Amino acid sequence: MDELNNDFSNSISELRQTVYIIEIFKDADECIDYMTQFQNEKLFLVISGTLCHSIVPCIHDIEQLYSIYIFCGDKIRNKAWTTGWSKIKDVCVDIDAICDAVRRTARLCNLDSIEITGVSSLNQIEPSFMYTQLIKEIIFEITYDEKQAIQDLSEYAQQKCSHDRTIDEFKRSYYGLLKDCQGDYENAIEFHKQSLQIYKTALSSNHPHLATSYNNIANVYFGMGQYSKALASYELSLQITKIALPPNDPDLAITYRNIATMYRSMGEYSKALASHQQSLQIKTIALPANHPDLAKSYDSIGSVYMDMGEYSKALASHEQSLQIQKLVLPPNHPDLATSYNNIGVVHYRMGEYTKALASHQQSLQIIKAALPENHPSLATSYNNIGLVYDSMGDRSKALASYEQSLRIKKITLNSNHPNLATSYNNIGSINMDMGEYSKALESFEQSLQIQKTSLPVNHPKLATSYNNIGSAYMNMGEYSKALEFYEQSLQIQQ
Numbered sequence: 001m002d003e004l005n006n007d008f009s010n011s012i013s014e015l016r017q018t019v020y021i022i023e024i025f026k027d028a029d030e031c032i033d034y035m036t037q038f039q040n041e042k043l044f045l046v047i048s049g050t051l052c053h054s055i056v057p058c059i060h061d062i063e064q065l066y067s068i069y070i071f072c073g074d075k076i077r078n079k080a081w082t083t084g085w086s087k088i089k090d091v092c093v094d095i096d097a098i099c100d101a102v103r104r105t106a107r108l109c110n111l112d113s114i115e116i117t118g119v120s121s122l123n124q125i126e127p128s129f130m131y132t133q134l135i136k137e138i139i140f141e142i143t144y145d146e147k148q149a150i151q152d153l154s155e156y157a158q159q160k161c162s163h164d165r166t167i168d169e170f171k172r173s174y175y176g177l178l179k180d181c182q183g184d185y186e187n188a189i190e191f192h193k194q195s196l197q198i199y200k201t202a203l204s205s206n207h208p209h210l211a212t213s214y215n216n217i218a219n220v221y222f223g224m225g226q227y228s229k230a231l232a233s234y235e236l237s238l239q240i241t242k243i244a245l246p247p248n249d250p251d252l253a254i255t256y257r258n259i260a261t262m263y264r265s266m267g268e269y270s271k272a273l274a275s276h277q278q279s280l281q282i283k284t285i286a287l288p289a290n291h292p293d294l295a296k297s298y299d300s301i302g303s304v305y306m307d308m309g310e311y312s313k314a315l316a317s318h319e320q321s322l323q324i325q326k327l328v329l330p331p332n333h334p335d336l337a338t339s340y341n342n343i344g345v346v347h348y349r350m351g352e353y354t355k356a357l358a359s360h361q362q363s364l365q366i367i368k369a370a371l372p373e374n375h376p377s378l379a380t381s382y383n384n385i386g387l388v389y390d391s392m393g394d395r396s397k398a399l400a401s402y403e404q405s406l407r408i409k410k411i412t413l414n415s416n417h418p419n420l421a422t423s424y425n426n427i428g429s430i431n432m433d434m435g436e437y438s439k440a441l442e443s444f445e446q447s448l449q450i451q452k453t454s455l456p457v458n459h460p461k462l463a464t465s466y467n468n469i470g471s472a473y474m475n476m477g478e479y480s481k482a483l484e485f486y487e488q489s490l491q492i493q494q
Contacts, residue, residue: 032372035064042066044102049073049091057370060085061334061377069098084330086292188220211240211255218258222265231262253282253297260300269308276301292335295324299342311350318342337366337377341384348388357388379408379419386426399430421450421461428468432475441472463492 023034035043043064047055049072059065067089070082075091082088090101196213203209218233238255245251260275280297287293302317322339329335344359364381371377386401406423413420428443448465455461470485 032059032062035059035062044069046071046098046102056085056088057330057332058372060087061371067102069101071098084328084333189217192216192220206240206243208240208244211237211244214240215255215258218262222262227262227266231259231266234259234262248282248285250282250286253279253286256282257297257300260304264304264307269304273301273304273308276304290324290327292325292328295321295335295339298324299339302342302346306346306349311346315343315346315350318346332366332369334367334370334377337363337370337381340366341381344384344388348384348391353388353392357385357392360385360388374408374411376408376412379405379412379423382408383423383426390426390430395430395434399427399434402426402430416450416453418450418454421447421454421465424450425465425468428472432468432472437472437475441469441476444468444472458492460492463489466492 031045035045044067045059045065046069049070052068052070052072056068060068065087068085068087069089070091071093072091073093075093079091082091090097092098092101192213196210196217199207199209199213214233214237218230218237221227221230221233234255238252238259241249241252241255256275256279260272260279263269263272263275276297280294280301283291283294283297298317298321302314302321305311305314305317318339322336322343325333325336325339340359340363344356344363347353347356347359360381364378364385367375367377367381382401382405386398386405389395389398389401402423406420406427409417409420409423424443424447428440428447431437431440431443444465448462448469451459451462451465466485466489470482470489473479473482473485
């Protein structure tokens with residue numbers, strides 16, 4: 001659109017009635033940089049029909065991007081093209097249709113991961129989404145006094161509506177979301193529980209808002225690593241959802257998936273598998289035969305089978321996922337790269353290194369074609385290829401792949417990210433095998449330095465790093481230093 005004409009200004013004004021925060025980009029790379037800077041945000045993208053064919057393949061797999069809307073003059077032609085891209089929610093020829101589509105999706109966007117309690121009765125233009133954006137902007141502008149920001153927002157809502165109870169619910173629910181996003185889990189739990197108590201007083205015992213509140217509490221417990229408490233809250237959410245919704249409602253599939261994630265995090269793989277299979281069963285009834293969400297369920301099931309050591313079943317599940325994706329996605333879609341990667345990991349676990357290498361190389365080829373240069377998925381792909389070469393005994397190729405992975409991670413991750421420690425450890429291990437003990441020592445020390453910053457003091461990975469440094473010193477003939485680090489490793493293990 002031409003920013004200088006009145007139609008553009010009117011379109012933006014219309015859109016601002018639905019979405020509070022709007023950013024306009026003329027350059028695709030700037031748009032990608034903007035989207036990837038956030039961690040806990042869900043972003044909507046409106047793109048012109050003339051650009052969608054070239055840009056959507058580059059941005060579709062960005063995690064923060066929740067939905068895409070195409071604004072064009074030829075709806076029929078563009079609608080046919082969009083079937084392979086699951087995040088494209090609508091193709092519209094006027095701004096009113098865009099606003100309606102965004103409004104509908106805003107009400108549903110909480111169903112994919114962290115649920116946010118909606119307040120649907122405040123006024124006729126669906127302000128719940130707009131308020132969510134206001135709160136999230138506070139998160140990224142935290143130099144402000146957060147309590148004052150919440151109060152200001154509450155006062156704004158009160159100017160729009162005089163329902164004190166609704167405003168009170170709003171403050172508690174969204175204050176809980178704010179604290180959760182900031183990592184202040186204790187206060188997040190407290191505010192979500194206060195919100196739950198209000199709903200229990202005001203609503204029937206099986207009202208969907210109660211299920212949402214339990215889900216919000218579970219999400220915070222999950223972030224705290226308290227998986228048993230998270231599981232208990234997810235199960236309470238499921239209990240209400242099963243009564244409030246039809247038996248094959250997609251929301252039930254989401255809740256079963258959340259429960260499966262908890263069981264897997266707790267190492268209870270058979271229960272995780274059962275929950276994922278229940279989720280898949282609902283999706284099979286509720287969705288078309290080759291829907292991309294079915295592929296995701298098969299991938300999840302394959303991952304649990306791999307945790308259980310049932311590699312042939314894991315391989316069958318991941319291949320089923322790949323089969324669906326090949327039917328519905330373009331040949332260079334990033335989700336295909338994920339499936340090839342998963343298949344490669346299973347082959348690697350089975351000791352089938354040639355097949356593993358072929359799958360990982362297919363994954364890498366798609367990632368290179370579909371994603372921006374230095375995308376984090378490239379680092380993962382290079383690392384996995386390095387592991388396969390390492391197991392095949394090709395140390396020089398393994399080292400080259402590990403170094404490629406590290407180069408990208410240093411660009412895309414913060415300096416103390418645990419994944420950097422993994423790369424340094426892998427490089428150190430290869431140098432040890434090649435007899436390059438001083439280089440190995442340097443890498444092991446860099447790995448340890450990061451782990452000391454990012455992990456608890458008695459984490460098992462620290463014991464491994466101390467042991468690796470001890471081995472390097474041992475091979476260099478510096479036995480007193482070797483003993484010192486071996487003892488530190490032993491102290492953690494005891």
